[in-house]
Amino acid sequence: MGRITRATDFEIRPLTDGDRRAAHELLNRAFHTKRSTDEEWEKLAPGFPAERKFGAFGDGALIGVASSFGTELAVPGGKAVPAAAVEAVGVRADRTRRGVVTALMAEQLRDCADRGEAAAYLRASEATIYGRFGYGVSARRKSLRVHKSRARFRPDAPAGGQVRLVEPGAAAELLPGLYQRIGLYRHGMIARPEQWWAWSAARVAEEYHVAVHSGPDGDDGFVVYKPEERGGSEPGEGLDVIDLQAANIETLAGLWRYLLSVDLVAEIWASRPLDDPLGLMLTDPRACEVVDLADNTWLRVTDAPAALAARAYGDAEPVVLELVDPLLENNSGRYRISPGGAERVGSPADLKLGPEELGMLYLGDRAPSLLAALNRIEVLNPIAVEAADRLFTTAVAPHCGTRF
Ligand SMILES: CC(C)(COP(=O)(O)OP(=O)(O)OC[C@H]1O[C@@H](n2cnc3c(N)ncnc32)[C@H](O)[C@@H]1OP(=O)(O)O)[C@@H](O)C(=O)NCCC(=O)NCCS
Known part of the structure; x- marks a missing residue:
């Protein structure tokens, strides 16, 4: 049994086997798809385990679900990191906009970090939902x-x-x-x-x-x-x-x-x-x-030291990034990024950013200079901006190619 997060009128707990059908039907409703017949559910059930699913319960009924499965995510340079593929997130229509998904996301992100996963990765139904939880568009x-x-x-x-x-x-x-x-x-x-x-x-x-x-x-x-x-x-x-x-x-x-x-x-x-x-x-x-x-995908770094160390960087002078992560405090810190890799350091930062912007840079989709020009990255040392572009951007565009 995982942690239980209490909010005012609902609680979050991991789903059990007995909750699966209700969770599946809640998602059918949230996505406006038809109910599954018993026969259809029988076919779908093996691909819908209780494992890694969190539920929000209010008045004894399931009112929200957030799911993920464990995977490997390919990062620039050819390595892959353990990651969570987040899917099947939905809240009952009569209980939206009162913090249910916010509580589910907080629980799920802590769970990913506890599992030693470097990032959480998802495809969003709407572009307004996930930025606040530190996800950034990582591939288009x-x-x-x-x-x-x-x-x-x-x-x-x-x-x-x-x-x-x-x-x-x-x-x-x-x-x-x-x-x-x-x-x-x-x-x-x-x-x-x-x-x-x-x-x-x-x-x-x-x-x-x-x-x-x-x-x-x-x-x-x-x-x-x-x-x-x-x-x-x-x-x-x-x-x-x-x-x-x-x-x-x-x-x-x-x-x-x-x-x-x-x-x-x-x-x-x-x-x-x-x-x-x-x-x-x-x-x-x-x-x-x-x-x-x-x-195409949104990425949220859940283990910044591991994620930053895993990817390859372009050829440029080193840059020190300061990551400020209010949700996953362990991520917060300064990281020296160089062609040889990334490490936590105590030296002064050149650029300061939050997890959403890191998610946009991590797979090389967006240039740091663009985010700096848009005031989404704080520039403490202007010389570092061009170097950061060369370190982070990739010649090949990132892309997932898997529907989840
Ligand atoms: C998207 C969804 C899961 C959001 O759940 P929720 O419990 O209403 O979200 P919360 O109440 O925790 O919202 C947190 C904040 O995000 C905002 N927000 C949430 N969903 C939003 C949306 N679709 N569009 C704009 N803002 C949204 C809320 O207004 C709220 O902002 P505030 O804190 O400034 O008030 C829910 O609307 C839903 O089930 N939608 C249909 C299925 C779906 O799209 N799932 C996502 C699959 S990727």
């Missing part, structure tokens, strides 16, 4: 609408390898191992534990298709997609890309060549990293239209 994504009739590959575009369709049953067996084999090839990606696969398998719709790419070393990428009517600008079906994994450009080209060869398709939609190069492979780059650009 662009939504592509690819117009098939105009999408022709340039003669110099990578050819890609072989692509084969895999039946859903076989795909459920194949994909967990393949995802692991491909590895966390981009910072911002997370490992997918069994629980994630169980949850996603239970929700995989009949109409999903799975295509696997093979290169010189065997299977090295895959795409999961489903046909969808979206009232696009051209006649024909659309394909919605649910999950696309390709560790290199050859594989990416091979998978897109396949998707663009599927008959009776007018458009393909996909959510991709900001630096996705599909448009550059086409004779008409506008055939790959960017229809939306938004936050």
Whole structure:
């Protein structure tokens, strides 16, 4: 039994097995999705353990839930840190705006820190919810609408390898191992534990298709997609890309060549990293239209010394950051960041920031100079700003690529 946080008219405690169905239905309601039948719940239950779920209880009933699963988060430089993937957060509609999620978040963040996790990581339903808890937008994504009739590959575009369709049953067996084999090839990606696969398998719709790419070393990428009517600008079906994994450009080209060869398709939609190069492979780059650009993941550092020490930094003069973290006091302190790593120091700070801004810098998505210009980072030593840019920003854009 974990700690119990008491608020005025509700209490927070870890969920037990007996609370799971109620928690699931609370989330269905909060996200405006239909109730699950007993049969549907039976399929979903293995991917919905009580472990790592906190509930808020008022008048004896469940009024709020916050969940997470343990994962590994890839950070710049190729290492991965233990992290919490936060998901399934919701409050009963008649009990919102009275601090329920605030209490759940405080409990959950303490729990992550106690577990030795370096960061908590999530995808937000709304951009106004998580900043106050120290989460910052750590990776962004662009939504592509690819117009098939105009999408022709340039003669110099990578050819890609072989692509084969895999039946859903076989795909459920194949994909967990393949995802692991491909590895966390981009910072911002997370490992997918069994629980994630169980949850996603239970929700995989009949109409999903799975295509696997093979290169010189065997299977090295895959795409999961489903046909969808979206009232696009051209006649024909659309394909919605649910999950696309390709560790290199050859594989990416091979998978897109396949998707663009599927008959009776007018458009393909996909959510991709900001630096996705599909448009550059086409004779008409506008055939790959960017229809939306938004936050992909939010990150909250829960163990600053471990998180800062794990990532690689660019080449620049060292900079001392002062982190002020009112929620997780152990994080507060000064850290010297250099090309060789990061360590806690007693020397004077060059830049001062809070956890939200650290979350925006940590995976390299935003430059410190931008946040300084916006008064979101306090500059104590102006010379340090440019060095901080070179230390923190990354050539490759961070991206998660996993729905959770
Ligand atoms: C988002 C949600 C979990 C917030 O829960 P809550 O218990 O109402 O949040 P709190 O009362 O602790 O809110 C804390 C603060 O955040 C603000 N806030 C919370 N949710 C907000 C939202 N969606 N938009 C704007 N502000 C929000 C509150 O106004 C409050 O501000 P204050 O302290 O200045 O008064 C709840 O509205 C919900 O269940 N929404 C539907 C499901 C959902 O979107 N879940 C999140 C999935 S990522």
